[in-house]
Amino acid sequence: MAIETPHYEILDKDGHIEHRKYDGYITASVQVKADNYKSAGSRAFSVLADYIFGNNTKNSKIAMTAPVISQKPATSEKIAMTAPVITAKLDDQKYVISFTMPASYTLKDLPKPNNNNVIIKTMPSHEVIAIGFTGYTSEGDIEKKSNELREWATKKQINIASQQTVLRYDPPWKPGFLRKNEVCFSVV
Numbered sequence: 123m124a125i126e127t128p129h130y131e132i133l134d135k136d137g138h139i140e141h142r143k144y145d146g147y148i149t150a151s152v153q154v155k156a157d158n159y160k161s162a163g164s165r166a167f168s169v170l171a172d173y174i175f176g177n178n179t180k181n182s183k184i185a186m187t188a189p190v191i192s193q194k195p196a197t198s199e200k201i202a203m204t205a206p207v208i209t210a211k212l213d214d215q216k217y218v219i220s221f222t223m224p225a226s227y228t229l230k231d232l233p234k235p236n237n238n239n240v241i242i243k244t245m246p247s248h249e250v251i252a253i254g255f256t257g258y259t260s261e262g263d264i265e266k267k268s269n270e271l272r273e274w275a276t277k278k279q280i281n282i283a284s285q286q287t288v289l290r291y292d293p294p295w296k297p298g299f300l301r302k303n304e305v306c307f308s309v310v
Contacts, residue, residue, distance in 0.1 A: 126187045127291075128222050139253045139274050141309070146246045148227060149191065150174070151220040152239050159192050159217065159259050159288050166219030167294075173240045174221060178233035184223065189289035189304070191220040192259075251275055251282060252289070252306035257298045259288055267305040275307065282307035 134141035152169045156162035174184040268286045275282045291302040
């Protein structure tokens with residue numbers, strides 16, 4: 123049985139890079155402090171897994187979907203002024219890890235989490251640029267793929283968000299060379 127993923131349409135494709143438009147979907151998220159994407163995912167996984175395995179108001183299991191979404195909240199906030207643009211630095215060790223919920227759920231019928239740290243949110247339809255890679259999600263690989271996407275976006279004159287998102291499609295026990303991962307940026 124295939125694992126459900128959010129539906130999207132490919133708007134443009136250039137080698138391993140895709141410009142996509144996602145339909146809206148629901149996520150269950152938790153914010154954690156960590157030194158890197160790997161440790162953030164490990165810390166958040168048990169909290170989110172606990173929710174989908176039945177620690178919710180209906181004591182019901184929710185099917186696992188993919189990908190697991192990892193994102194650092196924006197590390198800076200730019201406020202447009204005549205001059206200058208002001209940047210405020212936020213905590214670099216915060217990550218938001220999210221599970222996408224099966225498409226069969228709506229906000230009304232999705233069980234509410236018993237753990238107040240799990241936040242349910244609707245992601246509206248949105249566009250991203252994405253690049254895939256195999257292996258583990260090392261900080262070096264993430265930065266390398268992020269730079270490729272930034273260069274591509276510049277070449278295509280696409281405005282993107284400042285912070286990348288990491289998508290992981292496989293369980294932690296799958297060998298690295300078989301793992302499917304992606305780095306993406308929201309199109310703004």
